[in-house]
Amino acid sequence: MNGGQIGNVDLVKQLNSAAVYRLIDQQGPISRIQVADVSQLAPASVTKITRQLLERGLIKEVAQQASTGGRRAISLTTAVEPFHSVAVRLGRDYISFSLYDLGGKELAFSHKELYYSDQNELSEGLIIELREFLKEHSPKIEQLIAIGVTLPGLVNPTTGVVEYVPNTDIDKLELADLVKQHFKVECFVGNDVRGLALAEHYFGASRDCQDSILVSVHRVPAQVLSLTAKYS
Numbered sequence: 001m002n003g004g005q006i007g008n009v010d011l012v013k014q015l016n017s018a019a020v021y022r023l024i025d026q027q028g029p030i031s032r033i034q035v036a037d038v039s040q041l042a043p044a045s046v047t048k049i050t051r052q053l054l055e056r057g058l059i060k061e062v063a064q065q066a067s068t069g070g071r072r073a074i075s076l077t078t079a080v081e082p083f084h085s086v087a088v089r090l091g092r093d094y095i096s097f098s099l100y101d102l103g104g105k106e107l108a109f110s111h112k113e114l115y116y117s118d119q120n121e122l123s124e125g126l127i128i129e130l131r132e133f134l135k136e137h138s139p140k141i142e143q144l145i146a147i148g149v150t151l152p153g154l155v156n157p158t159t160g161v162v163e164y165v166p167n168t169d170i171d172k173l174e175l176a177d178l179v180k181q182h183f184k185v186e187c188f189v190g191n192d193v194r195g196l197a198l199a200e201h202y203f204g205a206s207r208d209c210q211d212s213i214l215v216s217v218h219r220v221p222a223q224v225l226s227l228t229a230k231y232s
Helices: 003-027 032-039 043-055 117-138 174-184 193-205
Strands: 057-065 074-080 084-091 094-101 106-113 143-151 155-157 162-164 187-191 212-217 220-226
Touching: 003 032, 003 043, 003 074, 032 043, 032 074, 043 057, 084 117, 084 193, 094 117, 106 117, 117 143, 117 174, 143 174, 143 193, 155 187, 162 174, 174 187, 187 193, 193 212
Parallel strands: 084 143, 143 187
Antiparallel strands: 057 074, 084 094, 094 106, 155 162, 212 220
16 A cells, blocks of 8 residues: 555545544534434444443433333544633734633633734744633643634635734744744634634534624624535
């Protein structure tokens, strides 16, 4: 097996694990056999994936389901309490922070003024304020697993490189790597409107919708439109 094939196999495993976790997160408590039915993965694969998720503390067994004649199925649900993430939103003249558990419950919030004209001021202000926020709320944090940053402008969400921010001198700012180096945790950086759309998809109005459009106007609450037809 060559390197490309090995990489493809690893990717499939990651995607399958992510699909199983998301299914348990959205529909839990749910049994392994129900996960296999909905995901269309082999029961043996689901058993292996759930075992790995249990070992890592990402899911937990909660109760036995009613017997249907055979061995009672054990329900699974996500373990959200021990894991935390921080969402950072950079505006043109402010910075806000929210601390969440894995279930999307907000545990802390902070909003401050922040002015910047170039990438050095932006980066330094972000690092200083983020460090202060984490220090202030450290008693609430068990395991910080990720930091997400959204800001206006052009951002490569894969690399976390900021290409352009309105009225700011930016030259390929590697913001994700910078935050990761300072706080030793994964960091994801993206455009603010794209972040809103993803938040609606995972936690909000478009959670059960495959196709949607989010419309955002400056300082006006965003609106989500559900698409019931496909357009080419």
